[in-house]
Amino acid sequence: MNRSLRSTLVPGALALALVGATTACSSDVAGGGAAGGGGDGQTLAVAATTNEQAAMDAVIADFEEANPGVTVNATYSALDQYQTTTRTQLSSGTAPDVLFVWPGDGNPVAVDVVAPAGYLEDLSDEEWVADLPDGIRPVVQDTEGATWIAPISFSGIGAVYNMTALEEVGLTPPETWSELLQFCADAQEQGRSAFALGAQTNWVTQLIPFALTPSLVYRDNPDFAEQMAAGEASFADSEWTTAMDKNLEMQEAGCFQSDPLGTSYEATLTAVAQGDSLGVIQVNSAVPGVQGEAPEGTEVQLLPVPATDDPSETWMAGAAGSSYGINVDAANPDLAHQFLDYVMSPEGTNTYVTTNSALPAIPNDDFQVEPSLEALAQYQEEGRTYPFMDQQWPNARVQQTLFSVAQQLLGGQTDVPSALAAMDEAYAQG
Amino acid sequence: MSAAGGAATQAASGERAASATAPPGRRRRRRSAVPWWFVVPAAVFYVFAVAWPSLQGAALSLTDWDGLSQERSFVGLAQFERLIADSAATGAIWNTLFIAVGITVLQNLVGLLLALGVHSKIKSRNVLRVALFAPAVITPVAVGYLWQFLLAPQGAVNDLLGALGLGFLQRSWLGDGDLALVAIVVVIIWQFAGYSMVIFLAGLQGVPEEILEASHLDGAGAFRRFWSVVRPELAPALTINLMLSVIGGLKLFDQVWVMTGGGPGNATDTMSTLIYKNAFQFNDFAYGIAMALVLTAFVAVLSSAQYLGLRRQPGGSS
Structure with a gap:
């Protein structure tokens, strides 16, 4: 390569490499991709932030025990990275079956950002939708009343x-x-x-x-x-x-x-x-x-x-805290619904929120409020809370x-x- | 330098120059003998994996894509016009330049001094070389977290200053916008001065002993030997070091993100952190791409100018 050609190409290569690094940026930490069912064992891919790891792992263990042959592969990443990775996965069609989605708007992976783009399945027909408290509905439903995410916990x-x-x-x-x-x-x-x-x-x-x-x-x-x-x-x-x-x-x-x-x-x-x-x-x-x-x-x-x-x-x-949606392109949508139904059941919800030190988004009689959260539970019951x-x-x-x-x-x-x-x-x- | 000694240096230098240029014809033939089409597989892969996706990404800067939606509209150069009026972007450009200049000057100065130090005949030079290079092999994110703890208000740096009776020097290293930018530069230098040192060391090992001995016989002092004999020989190492540190400084992200997240406020935002924020946190992907293209142009222009400038210097690499 002669000198002039090299001096032209070197900066050009640098420029392209930099644009490539920025625009094609994606992370493989969350990994996963759409789950693949089949055979005797079905698998489901779930992704969430690391804050949810202990709670989600506890629920997954119970779900797998109740459903022999089912394997749930969960991947977790830090908040910033989760937002970056999930957006990239959604836009490239490689998002997991079930994914953590923030209620309301104002967040890069909030339901009002992700659902209108067509990446989430409509959950309006799920049984638990009827039990959603009025205070939570505006941040998990759209203006026409369709429900896009399942809120598990109530945070304060x-x-x-x-x-x-x-x-x-x-x-x-x-x-x-x-x-x-x-x-x-x-x-x-x-x-x-x-x-x-x-x-x-x-x-x-x-x-x-x-x-x-x-x-x-x-x-x-x-x-x-x-x-x-x-x-x-x-x-x-x-x-x-x-x-x-x-x-x-x-x-x-x-x-x-x-x-x-x-x-x-x-x-x-x-x-x-x-x-x-x-x-x-x-x-x-x-x-x-x-x-x-x-x-x-x-x-x-x-x-x-x-x-x-x-x-x-x-x-x-x-406000509604930990919430999950189903990828509209989920490889195993039936299993995804089955899993989310379990998570939203009193049994699944109580396991999740107890591990995460939160309250259930849909109150149930089986839940025992831990002493540290009694004030929040009281304010929730009295209607003296306002969403984030x-x-x-x-x-x-x-x-x-x-x-x-x-x-x-x-x-x-x-x-x-x-x-x-x-x-x-x-x-x-x- | 005496006349006789000068003659000795010139003779040694001339001898080396002659040996270096002895077989020019053979070397040129060997170079031209490499078939250019050897590069085709790599070039195809590069075009497929880097160039084409990059150009596709660059085209997004002419749209209003939010990074997620399946719809986008062509908006021409509107994203670039926003950039001109964006005070956060202007601040980030200045911060980026400050960091790039600071790193380029100080990292290479420190790296050169370290290289000269460990190139001497001191006993523990091999251990020192490893110890000084070690930070460069640590992932920048880990270094960021490490220094975030060390520079915390009750961190080791302030504790050490207190223990040494220098309590008046204790500062909010990462909480004060002005200091935080300096602290970031210092951390980068801590991590990568050893990297520059290794490159300078390679250059130093190529300095012919006979010329150094000859100049010593001529009566040249340590500084004179460095300036007149060593420095010209280090020009290729200096070129590569400067280029690497300019590029590294301009696209710095990891350490800034981990140590300050661009804060307090926007005090330590660089072009890279602002690109990340816009593309992945503000749902403003197209604007982030526009910023990335401007940064790319910055890096390309500055590194090319620097490369060309240094190449024209006596002893510059070609």
């Missing part, structure tokens, strides 16, 4: 307290906003932080606004999401401003450990488990995370985060914008009006 956001550590320092969980600020001061006096905040992990940054807005925004105005969709309301001109202000007020009051922006989610669980922080505002799935790292006998509870000085005004964020906000946002960019602006707010690089204006701008992109 609150403060996960290390009750043993609280007892050691003689403090009790706050029930009003003023008590919360006092709680922060008292914890500081005891050499602890009231709440661990792992804002380095971007999705964690949404949890405090999500914990406060049910009380501040949606309790008084349950139609806020519809008003946003109709262009009649905005983040910047709503009580979201108060929620973001209170988030900053917590920071100024010393509620968090030092350097939240340099602290990861995993580090916060350790801090609460060890009692360095008394609590962490998190999803209920953090309960087993804290329990797993804490000394044996440590009591952990998920409790509501007060946003006003009237405890009766306190609501919790609670991102489930009703029109695109994934709003949530990602919240991640960014919440970090910038904590770092003092923006202010609340600008942050909410950025979210409004992302929302307007539809």
Whole structure:
């Protein structure tokens, strides 16, 4: 190859390789592909995030035992990777038979993104559909009432307290906003932080606004999401401003450990488990995370985060959690339906949610609420919960914008009006 | 350098140059004897597996495809127009350039110093070579997680500074937007300086001992020997090192994604992390492809310019 030809081809090859690496990017970690039945043994491919692994494995073991000859091959990957892989698999026709799908919208693999593209089977004729609570239907069904995913669990956001550590320092969980600020001061006096905040992990940054807005925004105005969709309301001109202000007020009051922006989610669980922080505002799935790292006998509870000085005004964020859909191109759709029916049965659901420290999306009499989740169960029963906000946002960019602006707010690089204006701008992109 | 000594160096140098150019005809014949069609199987595979899919992917930048839907519309250059007005993209471009320049300069400087160090006759040089190269064989994701822990507020770096009485230097290494970008550059240098070192080491081992001895006899000091004898011989190694570090710096993703996820805010977003976010998290695949094409053009132009520039230098590789 002569010099001039080589000097032309080398950059060209680099350019093509780079585009190829980016555009043809896919991962084989989740693997799987459509299941292949046949012979005496039938197989089913299931994919989910690693957060669901313990629960799904437990259900699969029971299902396989009840159905001899059936093998369920489950693959799990971390959240980011799952989203990337699943989208690639769906668009290339290699997705598994049964796949984890987020309820509502606002997520790259949410039902409102995947179902309209024609990748999910309609589950409207399943028996369990009739039992779906009204509060869950909007995030698993489309506007015409068709059901696209099976919600197994009901999840909530609150403060996960290390009750043993609280007892050691003689403090009790706050029930009003003023008590919360006092709680922060008292914890500081005891050499602890009231709440661990792992804002380095971007999705964690949404949890405090999500914990406060049910009380501040949606309790008084349950139609806020519809008003946003109709262009009649905005983040910047709503009580979201108060929620973001209170988030900053917590920071100024010393509620968090030092350097939240340099602290990861995993580090916060350790801090609460060890009692360095008394609590962490998190999803209920953090309960087993804290329990797993804490000394044996440590009591952990998920409790509501007060946003006003009237405890009766306190609501919790609670919504359909772990949900699964069936690939419209599933190689073994009958087995996929059979599996999902089992997962949605009281027996399957209870196994799943007990392993995952959640509540059943469809309540049943056989379920025993674990002590750490009694408050969430009570709020669910009393109807004092509001779905996670991102489930009703029109695109994934709003949530990602919240991640960014919440970090910038904590770092003092923006202010609340600008942050909410950025979210409004992302929302307007539809 | 004395006249006599200079003559000795020139003689040694001339002798080597003569031996290097002694059989030009035979070497040219050997090169031209390789049939060009040997490349056909590889070229066919490359076109099938890389070039064609890449061109298909590039064409998506002219659509509004969200990465999932089975419908797409032709929108012309609209995605590229969005790119110009996108402040996040502008910030990511600057961050990418900062990282690329920082890595290119510092990684090669450190790599060169390490190579010179372990090329000397110190006793433990082989052990040092392995130890210094070892980080380069660790997967970048693992390195990212490792340093995320080390640079945490209560991590080993701040603990060490405290233990040494340097508590005033303790920082929020990954929580402060400005510092986080610098921290990422330092971590990349930690990981890949050994890689550059190995390439420089290969170059150093090609420096003829007789010329070094001759220049030593001429009275040249260590710096003079490096500058006048070693440096020109290292030009090919420098060329490849610079090219690799520029390309690596421009398309950096793994360590940034693991250590900061592009945050806090968008403070450490690079072109690659923003491409990933748009393509796979924002359901904005076509826009992500448009960004990828711009990054590709960046890499192609910068690496070509650098390659051509270095090739024209005395001793540059061809």
